[in-house]
């Protein structure tokens with residue numbers, strides 16, 4: 001089967017281009033229209049924020065891009081172009097590796113995302129070895145450098161520790177180190193700072209920003225916190241009830257909001 005490829009998408013530094021995506025959750029008594037005709041673009045070296053209240057469909061979008069949506073999810077329409085190829089048109093056998101070679105993801109609860117039974121070092125080395133054909137020792141060196149890159153002190157000691165021995169903020173940095181180990185084109189961060197206290201939040205956002213600058217990663221930042229958006233995002237998509245009701249640059253959204261829902265969100269933040 002021929003994949004759907006759009007070369008134009010590639011030339012404009014567009015890493016992710018979601019076109020008219022509709023996704024339903026099929027329930028015994030009804031279908032929930034979780035995503036409706038959604039359009040969203042993420043560009044190389046830019047942070048695109050996907051903002052909306054709880055239940056608006058943000059995580060559903062993230063899972064659909066990763067190809068790991070729940071079993072009862074049905075995509076009824078649309079395309080998800082990742083680096084120029086519509087991942088929805090890829091055969092099942094190619095889809096997982098195509099996506100996982102290009103996209104990293106971090107979730108709200110870093111402690112749950114790490115394996116409690118393996119040390120930080122084991123998990124990082126494993127992540128390196130998935131993507132590179134190198135020796136364990138070489139992978140260890142890369143792992144140590146990754147921990148330094150996310151400003152974690154004493155990486156040698158840290159490698160020997162288990163996740164429960166770390167604070168939430170440290171775990172989230174380890175997750176960023178794991179997600180960035182293969183320099184993904186796109187990083188999806190789903191509420192990455194929600195579970196953390198304010199000073200740690202700022203440090204994690206700083207790590208995402210330096211990943212964007214250093215590697216040119218396109219970042220899709222999912223949040224309901226417009227304060228975070230103002231601080232770090234380039235572009236913003238406002239989501240409500242499965243729709244994008246408004247999108248634009250940070251300045252557009254904050255200084256010239258068009259949609260009543262955007263104004264309500266802004267008013268609630270002040």
Ligand SMILES: Nc1ncnc2c1ncn2[C@@H]1O[C@H](COP(=O)(O)OP(=O)(O)OP(=O)(O)O)[C@@H](O)[C@H]1O
Pocket residue numbers: 025026027032034052053054055056057058059060061070071072224
């Ligand atoms: N597997 C599922 N089956 C049925 N409904 C689901 C399923 N997963 C999510 N939903 C529903 O789909 C809608 C969108 O959920 P989603 O988790 O994408 O929202 P969200 O914007 O990420 O919310 P939050 O900010 O709380 O994380 C919600 O109404 C949710 O209850």
Ligand code: NI
Pocket residue numbers: 058059060190
């Ligand atoms: Ni969510």
